[in-house]
Amino acid sequence: MASSFEKFQKRRLLSSYFSVILSIFIVLTLLGALGLFVINTEKISSYVKENIPMTVFFKKDANDATMQSFGEELKEAPYIKDYVYVTKEEAAQNNKDIMGDYETLLDGNPLLNSYDIHLKGGYVQTDSIKNIELALRANPMVADVTYDLVLVEMANENIKTITFWILVISGILVFIAMLLINSALRLSIYNHRFTIKTMQMVGATKSFIRKPFVWRGIKLGLIGSLFAIATLLWLVYYLDAALPVLNIWEDWMPTAIVFGGVLAFGIIITTISTFFATQRFLNLRTDDLY
Numbered sequence: 001m002a003s004s005f006e007k008f009q010k011r012r013l014l015s016s017y018f019s020v021i022l023s024i025f026i027v028l029t030l031l032g033a034l035g036l037f038v039i040n041t042e043k044i045s046s047y048v049k050e051n052i053p054m055t056v057f058f059k060k061d062a063n064d065a066t067m068q069s070f071g072e073e074l075k076e077a078p079y080i081k082d083y084v085y086v087t088k089e090e091a092a093q094n095n096k097d098i099m100g101d102y103e104t105l106l107d108g109n110p111l112l113n114s115y116d117i118h119l120k121g122g123y124v125q126t127d128s129i130k131n132i133e134l135a136l137r138a139n140p141m142v143a144d145v146t147y148d149l150v151l152v153e154m155a156n157e158n159i160k161t162i163t164f165w166i167l168v169i170s171g172i173l174v175f176i177a178m179l180l181i182n183s184a185l186r187l188s189i190y191n192h193r194f195t196i197k198t199m200q201m202v203g204a205t206k207s208f209i210r211k212p213f214v215w216r217g218i219k220l221g222l223i224g225s226l227f228a229i230a231t232l233l234w235l236v237y238y239l240d241a242a243l244p245v246l247n248i249w250e251d252w253m254p255t256a257i258v259f260g261g262v263l264a265f266g267i268i269i270t271t272i273s274t275f276f277a278t279q280r281f282l283n284l285r286t287d288d289l290y
Helices: 002-039 041-049 064-076 088-094 126-137 149-190 193-201 206-242 252-283
Strands: 053-058 080-086 114-119 142-147
Touching: 002 041, 002 149, 002 206, 002 252, 041 149, 053 064, 053 126, 064 080, 064 114, 080 088, 126 142, 126 149, 149 193, 149 206, 149 252, 193 206, 193 252, 206 252
Parallel strands: none
Antiparallel strands: 053 114, 053 142, 080 114
8 A cells, every 4th residue: 555655756856857847848938939030030021121123224325344343342342242233235134024025126235234232131221221332323334323221121110129029928928937847846846845844843944855756857857958958959950951051160159158158057957946936835834844
């Protein structure tokens, strides 16, 4: 009979530990995933902005030397991500569906030689892009500079909105994480409340009673954190393959910081929660344990 009771208690204890580890794992995985998204927000933002094109058209009397000289200037410009020279013949070919057989309708090719430019993400701001436009127009051979200003403003506005809500959700999720982990640990220690009070009644000090529970909480936090990091590691490999533009492993330090934060948060929150949960039962009167 005693053996069956001991097995029941052991199963109950293992179930309690499993629920704590599972709670820590789920919460930290969500937090870590959100952290990965936050650190890659700038890359995603830059990727979106860098795909907004700017086209510089040249006057018909601009010669090859002028075009080549302008290309050299672009190569040295700090705000240029990439650029490509498009001749008016190539432009006509690219727009053949729109222009049709223009040679029979028009006196020559009406299009202009141009450079298609993509700016670096940090320069795709309303003020910056206008200054760049003015600098490009300063060239006397430039006929026009075109880009979608509305799209630029929308991209920046949407990115600001998304960033704000990410921070709000992060704060809420951290608060929920602390509550869930704290509740799971308190329930785990609740099963040992009579043991705690018995040790206290025979003269054990609070620090002596608290120590094994705190260490157990640290171990559970470490196990849950390692499971969460393993899941996040798989997620990073998946994202790196699906979205190579992010280059997550190329810039591995922020990712390592997120993993370290997950590990540290898991250990710290379990340590604090276990300490206060144990302290609560240490301060209870014997009658209140029932």
